[in-house]
Amino acid sequence: MGLTVVSRSGHTWRLTEQIGSGSEGFVYGVDDARPLVAKLVPDPPDPETYRRRVARLVRQRREPRTVGLLSGTPVRLAWPLVPVRTAGGTDADRVDGYVMTDMRHAYQPFAHLLTTSARHAFLPRATWATALRAALALARLLGDLHAEGYVVGDLTPDNLWADETGRVGMADVDSWQFTDGRETFPGRMRTPGYTAPERIGAPAGTPPDTASDDFALAVLVHQLLMAGLHPFAGHPADGGDYLSYDDNVLHGRCRLADPASVLLPRSVPPADLLPRRLTELFRRALANARRRPTAAEWAQALAAELAPGRLKVCATGPRHVHTVERPWCPWCDLAEQGTDSYPGHPQEEQ
Amino acid sequence: MSVRGIEFGAGYEERQPVVLLLDTSASMGRPAEHPRIDELNGALTRWFDGVRAQERLRTRVEVCLITFASAVRVYDPGPGRLVHAEQADPDRLFVPVDSMHPPTLRAEGLTRLTEAVDTALELARTRYRTLQRRRVPVRRPFLWVLTDGAPSDAQGRPLDATALAGTAGRVREGEKKGEWVFQVIGVRGADLPMLRVLAPKATSPLENLDFGRILDLLFQSTDDSSPDQDADLIHQQVNDRAARLARMDRLERDLR
Numbered sequence A: 001m002g003l004t005v006v007s008r009s010g011h012t013w014r015l016t017e018q019i020g021s022g023s024e025g026f027v028y029g030v031d032d033a034r035p036l037v038a039k040l041v042p043d044p045p046d047p048e049t050y051r052r053r054v055a056r057l058v059r060q061r062r063e064p065r066t067v068g069l070l071s072g073t074p075v076r077l078a079w080p081l082v083p084v085r086t087a088g089g090t091d092a093d094r095v096d097g098y099v100m101t102d103m104r105h106a107y108q109p110f111a112h113l114l115t116t117s118a119r120h121a122f123l124p125r126a127t128w129a130t131a132l133r134a135a136l137a138l139a140r141l142l143g144d145l146h147a148e149g150y151v152v153g154d155l156t157p158d159n160l161w162a163d164e165t166g167r168v169g170m171a172d173v174d175s176w177q178f179t180d181g182r183e184t185f186p187g188r189m190r191t192p193g194y195t196a197p198e199r200i201g202a203p204a205g206t207p208p209d210t211a212s213d214d215f216a217l218a219v220l221v222h223q224l225l226m227a228g229l230h231p232f233a234g235h236p237a238d239g240g241d242y243l244s245y246d247d248n249v250l251h252g253r254c255r256l257a258d259p260a261s262v263l264l265p266r267s268v269p270p271a272d273l274l275p276r277r278l279t280e281l282f283r284r285a286l287a288n289a290r291r292r293p294t295a296a297e298w299a300q301a302l303a304a305e306l307a308p309g310r311l312k313v314c315a316t317g318p319r320h321v322h323t324v325e326r327p328w329c330p331w332c333d334l335a336e337q338g339t340d341s342y343p344g345h346p347q348e349e350q
Numbered sequence B: 001m002s003v004r005g006i007e008f009g010a011g012y013e014e015r016q017p018v019v020l021l022l023d024t025s026a027s028m029g030r031p032a033e034h035p036r037i038d039e040l041n042g043a044l045t046r047w048f049d050g051v052r053a054q055e056r057l058r059t060r061v062e063v064c065l066i067t068f069a070s071a072v073r074v075y076d077p078g079p080g081r082l083v084h085a086e087q088a089d090p091d092r093l094f095v096p097v098d099s100m101h102p103p104t105l106r107a108e109g110l111t112r113l114t115e116a117v118d119t120a121l122e123l124a125r126t127r128y129r130t131l132q133r134r135r136v137p138v139r140r141p142f143l144w145v146l147t148d149g150a151p152s153d154a155q156g157r158p159l160d161a162t163a164l165a166g167t168a169g170r171v172r173e174g175e176k177k178g179e180w181v182f183q184v185i186g187v188r189g190a191d192l193p194m195l196r197v198l199a200p201k202a203t204s205p206l207e208n209l210d211f212g213r214i215l216d217l218l219f220q221s222t223d224d225s226s227p228d229q230d231a232d233l234i235h236q237q238v239n240d241r242a243a244r245l246a247r248m249d250r251l252e253r254d255l256r
Helices: A047-060 A064-069 A116-122 A128-147 A210-225 A245-250 A276-287 A295-305 A330-337 B036-053 B113-133 B161-176 B192-198 B211-224 B231-254
Strands: A004-007 A012-021 A026-030 A036-041 A082-086 A096-101 A160-162 A168-170 A178-180 A183-185 A262-265 A311-313 A321-323 B016-023 B061-068 B072-076 B081-083 B142-147 B181-186 B203-205
Touching: A004 A096, A012 A036, A047 A082, A047 A096, A047 A178, A047 A183, A064 A128, A128 A168, A128 A210, A128 A295, A128 A311, A128 A321, A210 A276, A210 A295, A276 A295, B016 B113, B016 B211, B036 B211, B061 B113, B072 B113, B113 B142, B113 B161, B113 B192, B142 B211, B161 B181, B161 B192, B161 B231, B181 B192, B181 B211, B181 B231, B192 B203, B203 B231, B211 B231
Parallel strands: B016 B061, B016 B142, B142 B181, B181 B203
Antiparallel strands: A004 A012, A004 A082, A012 A026, A026 A036, A036 A096, A082 A096, A160 A168, A178 A183, A311 A321, B061 B072, B072 B081
């Protein structure tokens, strides 16, 4: 290795190993005393606009709208701190990017909350209460971003982070849609399974909006509260071939919105583990584009479910947490079927 | 509504079948001091060991390995052997990506690429239909060819465009019908013009790239492409991604 990046003021950072790559960028460790990483984006569709986009985001970090978003520890956003370019070679050889906070310092990949095996291995203390807290943190973060005029555009587990207490962080800020004075920087990216129905199949370049973010939020909240299950999971019940989540989205194949539309294995978490108010929000979010709940509405409803007296811990062990609305434990029901989504640890078993 | 028997590990994720077609012809034994086949073996072992940490792939992807030289063989994970396709139970050939323990490959013989592709198409189609029948939420299979050579016939004569046309037509027809997505990665002096006859829009040259990074690239492409998209759009995305990866790789090498 031996990549070096340099800022406009001439500060250089030596990059260490490549730690991740997405559809457009590559993330490298940075040799620095602070927890930093660098994202490099070779050949963006319009390099000049990309440089301007990063420069504007870096400048906005000092503006009141953004300062509030970045307050608190650990920081919730991997905001671009300084634009950089790779050093050496001719101008055409150099790749643009930026330095940002290394989210691994305080968080784990969000996907660790979404499968039983990863929860067990990496977040062993996580319960359904953790899932609720993470859903709340995510809804609050998105609501805060929307209030400040930012649109995420490509809200997916891949650019989210989480910890064992349910805190949530977000990266890939450079793909957001935002306005700076006269210029709008549009969002372009989308991820299958996290794209609102009105954007699926829309011409490339159709900009996202807060409502399409709110759809992705509902998908993620569903996955958190249903032990990873995607709200549009399932084989079409009409006997046709399965194609994709997006195809199910377009055809309204969703257990919560229309239980007869999909076939699901018996091991999936029961739909009635959700408190009634959240079920109602999901139905609106997943079935009706015009009545889709906003991030702020989600945050309010999720916070209410975390209020004292709303959660019950099952007699079988501290990992089985559920809403008081359900008289008996949904995780015990599932465990009886052979899949314990929140298994206890040997030392906890009495 | 619920059905039995459609579990994959403990997840309820979509299933993504992948068929990996690996060139093990004599040219993969070169150069003598660092045979490419050793590099490939090392990369396969490391990659499949490392995939356990990649949640998104681990919970979705099932993989089948095919090798081609003078003969086409399929890896049967049960006994852990390369066998002729007709000797194996097609159901057993696809295993979750994190339980694949690839065999040590040896380089020898010709490059029966067209036979391998025809075998792979058949296996992919059978697997896809089986999973649809079992009501598994399965996405259309991805087929990836890694080759450093040029397709040859049973006598070792290079195939020309006419001889490739039959297989090429089957590949494209299946793509049009949404049966699979087919991608060719040419490495280390592969005959790209001939490979492009087979896959005109789906041939990426990745001359010097580490095999592990090529595997990363391909497997990641399963995650951000949607099966409802036109196959050519997915090819374009993979080609773009490959170009960016190659560029970063060059940059890292130049500065090494």
